[in-house]
Amino acid sequence: MADLYTVNKSPFEKNSLEDAIRFSTEGAAILLIEDGVYGAMAGTAVSDLVANTTGRKFYALRPDLKARGIAEDRLIDGVELVDYAGFVDLVAECDKVQAWL
Amino acid sequence: MSDVKKFMYLNRRAPYGTIYAWESLEVVLIGAAFDQEVSLMFVDDGVFQLVKGSDTSELDMKNFTPTYRTLGDYGVRHMYVDKASLEARGLTQDDLVEVAWEDWETEEEVDNIVEIVDSEQIAKLLAESDVVFSF
Numbered sequence: 001m002a003d004l005y006t007v008n009k010s011p012f013e014k015n016s017l018e019d020a021i022r023f024s025t026e027g028a029a030i031l032l033i034e035d036g037v038y039g040a041m042a043g044t045a046v047s048d049l050v051a052n053t054t055g056r057k058f059y060a061l062r063p064d065l066k067a068r069g070i071a072e073d074r075l076i077d078g079v080e081l082v083d084y085a086g087f088v089d090l091v092a093e094c095d096k097v098q099a100w101l
Numbered sequence: 102m103s104d105v106k107k108f109m110y111l112n113r114r115a116p117y118g119t120i121y122a123w124e125s126l127e128v129v130l131i132g133a134a135f136d137q138e139v140s141l142m143f144v145d146d147g148v149f150q151l152v153k154g155s156d157t158s159e160l161d162m163k164n165f166t167p168t169y170r171t172l173g174d175y176g177v178r179h180m181y182v183d184k185a186s187l188e189a190r191g192l193t194q195d196d197l198v199e200v201a202w203e204d205w206e207t208e209e210e211v212d213n214i215v216e217i218v219d220s221e222q223i224a225k226l227l228a229e230s231d232v233v234f235s236f
Binding site: 008009010012013034035038041042043044045047062063064066067068069070071074083084 | 114115116117118119145146149152153154155156157158159160162164166189190191196
């Protein structure tokens with residue numbers, strides 16, 4: 001299993017998501033948390049970052065989406081939602097965690 | 102009254118990820134008690150502060166989104182939202198909270214003081230303010 005890349009910054013404010021994608025390897029798991037979950041929204045100026053990336057699996061932390069009022073039907077197709085237990089599973093399954101702040 | 106100043110609170114950060122939005126709200130609530138003309142401006146990720154439907158029950162954090170709806174009662178007269186920032190985030194006015202305002206003396210009422218403005222209007226509003234507080 002490849003690495004888990006966590007992104008916790010808004011893609012409108014920082015390039016953390018862009019860099020995490022750019023420097024990730026094939027088969028990587030990319031988990032959006034905290035303000036990073038805005039990167040999972042469809043129909044925004046930065047949606048293409050996630051929507052046009054292949055060979056990576058994207059996840060978003062459900063509690064952080066709920067706190068920001070982002071409904072599940074507004075997410076980019078293919079983004080999988082996880083709760084805290086799912087976050088732990090990803091950490092356990094992947095070789096290691098790379099935090100992109 | 103000539104001693105009434107125009108206070109503008111400029112909000113450019115998303116809620117919950119950092120403390121900026123919450124701190125701004127606290128200062129607005131304190132400042133509103135001093136009978137000044139208070140306006141709020143939401144630009145860039147700041148527009149996310151007004152998105153309705155927030156549920157922080159799994160976050161161990163206070164849900165302060167409902168507080169925005171009460172700002173009219175605290176004397177906040179204007180809440181401006183940058184059109185370009187909203188559009189870049191795939192949002193419309195329908196996604197935002199509504200904030201009612203009423204003047205208790207004159208009984209003048211406004212159903213929703215949240216107003217979408219363009220960059221030219223924002224430049225003018227900021228320039229016309231006596232003080233700009235940035236968050």
